[in-house]
Amino acid sequence: MPMATINNNGKIQEATCEQELAAIIDSLEILGGKWKLRIMRHLNNHASETNTFKKIQREVEGISSKMLAKELRDLEINLLVTRTVLDTRPVSVSYSITEYGLSVLPVNEVLVQWGLNHRQRLRLS
């Protein structure tokens, strides 16, 4: 039994149950883990600034250069982030959230809401 979903253009997509499962796996793979959403949130919250590698590393608490480089590469591959080499001396590299990357924000928001709500629920129960 296919189910309805809304795509980019607001059109209706049909998806089988297996396709939905695959979609969830994709989402968790691409957005899950310890750092991906933190980085996306940070880039979004500081979208008006120039976010160089070192600046991000200073401001995203606890991340190592190895992890930051890897996560940014993954996000770039998935078109969520752009990498721009600036011709400053010494050379610096700026990362920005793409317009498509903004599509992650609702996912972020739902997870935030559910998590906050869940804390409250457990405290009450």
Add this chain to the structure above:
Amino acid sequence: MPMATINNNGKIQEATCEQELAAIIDSLEILGGKWKLRIMRHLNNHASETNTFKKIQREVEGISSKMLAKELRDLEINLLVTRTVLDTRPVSVSYSITEYGLSVLPVNEVLVQWGLNHRQRLRLS
């Protein structure tokens, strides 16, 4: 800078950026991983039936009894699922999604939508 979120009762909650980060971590911890959402989806899609341990194991493809027992325990601790021992012969145990567990469905849906959309986006690009 606190941000607004909607809680159980539709009231507005304030949360700091760190609280939001913690909330995301919570959500991914409780709903993430390979099996949690699959089980929740299955219980919801078969809410009208009696979902015994073995029945779930047969229908959630690929899960072992060890993982199923662990995941169901976790979900029960988080009040998302109830465990009921039936006095059939031999004894069987039925699991159901709780009313609170239904709050997971929007999270599920957002992940499905984003994943489907992302596949399409990568194919087009």
Add this chain to the structure above:
DNA sequence: GTAACCGGTTACCCCGACGTAACCATCATG
């Protein structure tokens, strides 16, 4: 009594995410 079904549990293993630390090339400054 033995086979089969139920709902698990236990022991063991593997791999990938993630952490830490050191290192590297390039350029600028003193």
Add this chain to the structure above:
DNA sequence: CATGATGGTTACGTCGGGGTAACCGGTTAC
């Protein structure tokens, strides 16, 4: 020429999620 900043990379180790298989106690059916 040494120091510091930039943006990484590499080697190594740890830990936990997850897989596999065997086993268990209780009960019923043959």
